[in-house]
Amino acid sequence: MSSQPAPVTFEHLPDGLGIGVPEPRLSWRLPDGRTAQDAYELELDRAGRPYRTGRIPGAAQILVPWPGQPLTSRERVSVRVRVWTGTHPEPSAWSEPSTVEAGLLRADDWLAVPVGSATAQDPDSDRRPARVRTDFTVASPVSHARLYVTAHGLYEAEINGRRVGDDILSPGWTVYGERLRYYTYDVTAHLAQGANTVGAWLADGWYRGRIGFDGGHRNLYGTDQSLLAQLEVHHTDGTTTVIATDPTWHAADSPILFTGLYEGETFDARRHDPRWSTPQHDTTAAMWTPVATATRDPRTLTAPRSAPVRCTEEIHPVTVTTTAEGRLLLDFGQNLVGRLRLTVDGPAGTAVTLRHAEVLEDGALATRPLREATSTDTYVLDDTGQQTWEPRFTLHGFRYAEVEGWPGEFTDGAIVARVYHTDMRRTGWFECSDPLINRLHENVVWSMRGNFVDIPTDCPQRDERLGWTGDIQVFAPTASFLYDCAGMLDSWLTDVAMEQLPDGTVPWYVPVIPGGPHWTPIKPGAAWGDVATLTPWVLYRRFGDLELLRRHFPMGRAWVDLMDRLAGESRLWDTGDQLGDWLDPIAPPNDPGAGRTDRHLVATAYFAWSARHVEWSARELGYPDVAEQYGRLADEVAEAFRARYVLPDGRMSSDAPTAYSVALAFGLLADDSARQFAGDRLAELVLEDDARIATGFVGTPLICDALTETGHLDVAYRLLTQTDCPSWLYPVTMGATTVWERWDSMRPDGTLNPGGMTSFNHYALGAVADWMHRVVAGLDFAEPGYRTLRFRPRPGGGITWAKARHETPYGTAAVAWEQTTTGLDVHVTVPAGCQGVIELDGRPPVVVGPGEHRIDTGELGRTAA
Numbered sequence: 001m002s003s004q005p006a007p008v009t010f011e012h013l014p015d016g017l018g019i020g021v022p023e024p025r026l027s028w029r030l031p032d033g034r035t036a037q038d039a040y041e042l043e044l045d046r047a048g049r050p051y052r053t054g055r056i057p058g059a060a061q062i063l064v065p066w067p068g069q070p071l072t073s074r075e076r077v078s079v080r081v082r083v084w085t086g087t088h089p090e091p092s093a094w095s096e097p098s099t100v101e102a103g104l105l106r107a108d109d110w111l112a113v114p115v116g117s118a119t120a121q122d123p124d125s126d127r128r129p130a131r132v133r134t135d136f137t138v139a140s141p142v143s144h145a146r147l148y149v150t151a152h153g154l155y156e157a158e159i160n161g162r163r164v165g166d167d168i169l170s171p172g173w174t175v176y177g178e179r180l181r182y183y184t185y186d187v188t189a190h191l192a193q194g195a196n197t198v199g200a201w202l203a204d205g206w207y208r209g210r211i212g213f214d215g216g217h218r219n220l221y222g223t224d225q226s227l228l229a230q231l232e233v234h235h236t237d238g239t240t241t242v243i244a245t246d247p248t249w250h251a252a253d254s255p256i257l258f259t260g261l262y263e264g265e266t267f268d269a270r271r272h273d274p275r276w277s278t279p280q281h282d283t284t285a286a287m288w289t290p291v292a293t294a295t296r297d298p299r300t301l302t303a304p305r306s307a308p309v310r311c312t313e314e315i316h317p318v319t320v321t322t323t324a325e326g327r328l329l330l331d332f333g334q335n336l337v338g339r340l341r342l343t344v345d346g347p348a349g350t351a352v353t354l355r356h357a358e359v360l361e362d363g364a365l366a367t368r369p370l371r372e373a374t375s376t377d378t379y380v381l382d383d384t385g386q387q388t389w390e391p392r393f394t395l396h397g398f399r400y401a402e403v404e405g406w407p408g409e410f411t412d413g414a415i416v417a418r419v420y421h422t423d424m425r426r427t428g429w430f431e432c433s434d435p436l437i438n439r440l441h442e443n444v445v446w447s448m449r450g451n452f453v454d455i456p457t458d459c460p461q462r463d464e465r466l467g468w469t470g471d472i473q474v475f476a477p478t479a480s481f482l483y484d485c486a487g488m489l490d491s492w493l494t495d496v497a498m499e500q501l502p503d504g505t506v507p508w509y510v511p512v513i514p515g516g517p518h519w520t521p522i523k524p525g526a527a528w529g530d531v532a533t534l535t536p537w538v539l540y541r542r543f544g545d546l547e548l549l550r551r552h553f554p555m556g557r558a559w560v561d562l563m564d565r566l567a568g569e570s571r572l573w574d575t576g577d578q579l580g581d582w583l584d585p586i587a588p589p590n591d592p593g594a595g596r597t598d599r600h601l602v603a604t605a606y607f608a609w610s611a612r613h614v615e616w617s618a619r620e621l622g623y624p625d626v627a628e629q630y631g632r633l634a635d636e637v638a639e640a641f642r643a644r645y646v647l648p649d650g651r652m653s654s655d656a657p658t659a660y661s662v663a664l665a666f667g668l669l670a671d672d673s674a675r676q677f678a679g680d681r682l683a684e685l686v687l688e689d690d691a692r693i694a695t696g697f698v699g700t701p702l703i704c705d706a707l708t709e710t711g712h713l714d715v716a717y718r719l720l721t722q723t724d725c726p727s728w729l730y731p732v733t734m735g736a737t738t739v740w741e742r743w744d745s746m747r748p749d750g751t752l753n754p755g756g757m758t759s760f761n762h763y764a765l766g767a768v769a770d771w772m773h774r775v776v777a778g779l780d781f782a783e784p785g786y787r788t789l790r791f792r793p794r795p796g797g798g799i800t801w802a803k804a805r806h807e808t809p810y811g812t813a814a815v816a817w818e819q820t821t822t823g824l825d826v827h828v829t830v831p832a833g834c835q836g837v838i839e840l841d842g843r844p845p846v847v848v849g850p851g852e853h854r855i856d857t858g859e860l861g862r863t864a865a
Helices: 435-451 469-482 486-499 531-543 546-570 599-621 624-645 657-665 672-688 700-708 713-721 763-777
Strands: 016-019 039-046 049-052 076-084 098-102 130-138 142-152 154-159 183-186 194-203 226-235 240-244 250-253 256-260 264-268 309-315 319-322 328-344 351-357 376-380 387-389 396-404 415-422 428-432 779-781 788-791 801-808 811-819 824-830 835-838 846-848 851-856
Touching: 016 183, 130 226, 130 240, 142 154, 142 194, 154 226, 194 226, 194 256, 309 328, 328 351, 328 376, 328 435, 396 415, 415 435, 428 435, 428 763, 435 469, 435 713, 435 763, 469 486, 469 531, 469 700, 469 763, 486 531, 486 546, 531 546, 531 599, 546 599, 546 624, 599 624, 599 657, 624 657, 657 672, 657 700, 672 700, 672 713, 700 713, 700 763, 713 763, 763 779, 763 801, 779 801, 779 811, 788 824, 824 835, 835 851, 846 851
Parallel strands: 016 098, 264 376, 788 835
Antiparallel strands: 039 049, 039 076, 076 098, 130 194, 130 250, 142 183, 142 226, 154 194, 226 240, 256 264, 309 415, 319 328, 328 387, 328 396, 328 415, 351 376, 351 396, 428 801, 779 788, 801 811, 811 824, 824 851, 835 846
16 A cells, blocks of 8 residues: 555646646645545755645645746746645655646747748649758757647657657647647657757648538648747756757658548658658758748647547457458458558559448448548558558548558558547446446447547548537536546637637537538537537536636636527527537438427527526636526526426427426426426337437437436336437447447448438437446536545346446546345445445435445445445
8 A cells, every 4th residue: 555645747637748837736646545635745846946835734635726936938846745634643655756847838938930841832732741850969968858849730750760759640620820739748868969850740630631521621720831849958068959940941742642631641652761850861852942931929839738649559450351352351340540550561662552431331341421531541662671651640430441452461460450539548437237238338438539539529530520519518428437538628628719709609610610611600509509618517527627617617608698699588599590409310311400309499498508507607616796697597598498398288399308308407397396297208208119219419418317317217227228229229239339420320221321421430429328327337426526426326227237437536436236136235435535425225325435335235234344
């Protein structure tokens, strides 16, 4: 057992290198055996000058304010903590030190300018990417070196022939005109005494590549493809050498002939000199020419708030077959997001072509759902013998790959799929006695992984991959259980606020595609715009970050104020275009919004729900007058909702499951009697259709809770365990390994849904996993950040055991229950610094402290710790 607290962490970042805030908040976990913290002491060591805070009373250990002077640019500080607990009068041992190092915090820290190829290119064509480089000299011993780098487009940096970092698609996708992310790398070990070279591969990426559907749009943010980099070499004698991108750098076409996020990548190894980023490379050749410079306001450069996109897993094909045309067909057994790495040997000039798809149709790649995302990579071999290659600047969503032109025998390990997503820390797990439900949960996890690629996207395979606001609004509770996504979503919500119009309108997807598809102009839309109020609240409740809630509060308030103006005195939002209960199963393939439920019923319900969230947020933030104002507004909207949409007999004007689900889940009904009637009617509707799904994006995340809280847990389980189409388990029975966009993306006969919008990796309908965590397993939070946990398993559906585990900010929380012949045997784990409440049917709640606890309802009165 450790006698130390866990090392201090900073903000929501995996490490402290290159942090972008001068006063980063600190978090730590208590030592083993310490149940609660009474006080703590922090030590900050700044360049060998330690400063201690002294003993600070209190239990705070998550996102604790920075205790000393703010960091200055490039400053490194070592931080450690010790704690006091009531059961241990002496302080704990000090934690192992953690180091935080500021990035470039001031605009005038930047000397670099963007540089790229000066070769004229047709801005509307498929353009060949460039590489840029420069030579420099390290004249004296180095203490440490940092590379600060970003790009207009995408980059991969190299120093002396060695890759810098392991991230891809950097700097990611932000609202580039307002906010361009840069990364900080420790490159001390890359340098050598004497001659050195730094360079970078470049690509269009989201900045100027083709983005969006219906043909997409190019040059959305600019026409240049440029690197902006600043290498700072700090010498042992106290001097610093700065090598910044400037007009003295050189550029040349790269051996990547073309690359696009949708299209794929073509690489000609015959055009590649692996020494290009070393001093040994001959830059006098005509191919290297002086760079062109572009402009970038350094005030827009910002440090990351979460981990970058990285490879997190490698998967080998489970089967390799040969088609009638002589091509290889690889099945990786899992629909994933990533790209293929091949190891191949063959004659120079041999072209190996890789095509990707999520599913097969009639034994061949089903490429129609990709629309205009051709998802094709080509590698042209040189004469150097065996070579290994992987695309750099593209990603594909696929389970199957077709290989054309493979030379010779195909051996094990020749092609491997590498899985990529934002490298968040996994925090949530679930398992139960039903293997189909376990596979459903795994599908949810895989869909989250595939769609959390720098921003939360809607699908990873077709010509779209946009940050649709409604999708993450419904999925955020599930996402925040499965992964530590607070930093990533905080960053993305910052862009949502930047894209919000002055009148409060929240776009349907963020970042907005300037001049994007004509059918999605920026206009208000319920459920999608409500990401501004609901998602910051979810993140606050799950991660305990009040400052995150404070940052995004103005955005949510402006959104509710807009709905207030649109509704007017009637308090009914019954005008304008709405997506409604998107992808209700009865909606025809080419009209996904044509569901059972009145779109304006949905809009008014969300108006009330968001107003209520502004009230709650204001109260948490210490704005009582604001809270009272929006509380009154929420009450008025709820009253108007009832008057318009609840009939005198208690039924909803749209007698559909989503209508009852939103009325119940959003607290819009007048009293317990009305709630019970609505719950009973909802259960009737579900059973009338033999518990097949009859809800879309809006109703699906709510229906199981609406049934559960009105006494129809058995009906909720009927929904969960249904295997006929449409249902959550139908895709599982069809072999799905991710969540589908449509309930019937694939028909029972193996044909694909004919709609132009048919994805096999789309997390929104997987939002039911949050109910599985909270109700099936019984693990929930009762206070922000899980400071108090609620353990309330509610068995049903023939499930005989279930368990869940979650890495809370304070440590591991877990529950496991099993049906016995006499009752329910429940085991719970409460992290140090927290308490739990165990609520089991027929028994009074039991409050427990940190540690492991067991209750067996078959042995009344027995509680063992």
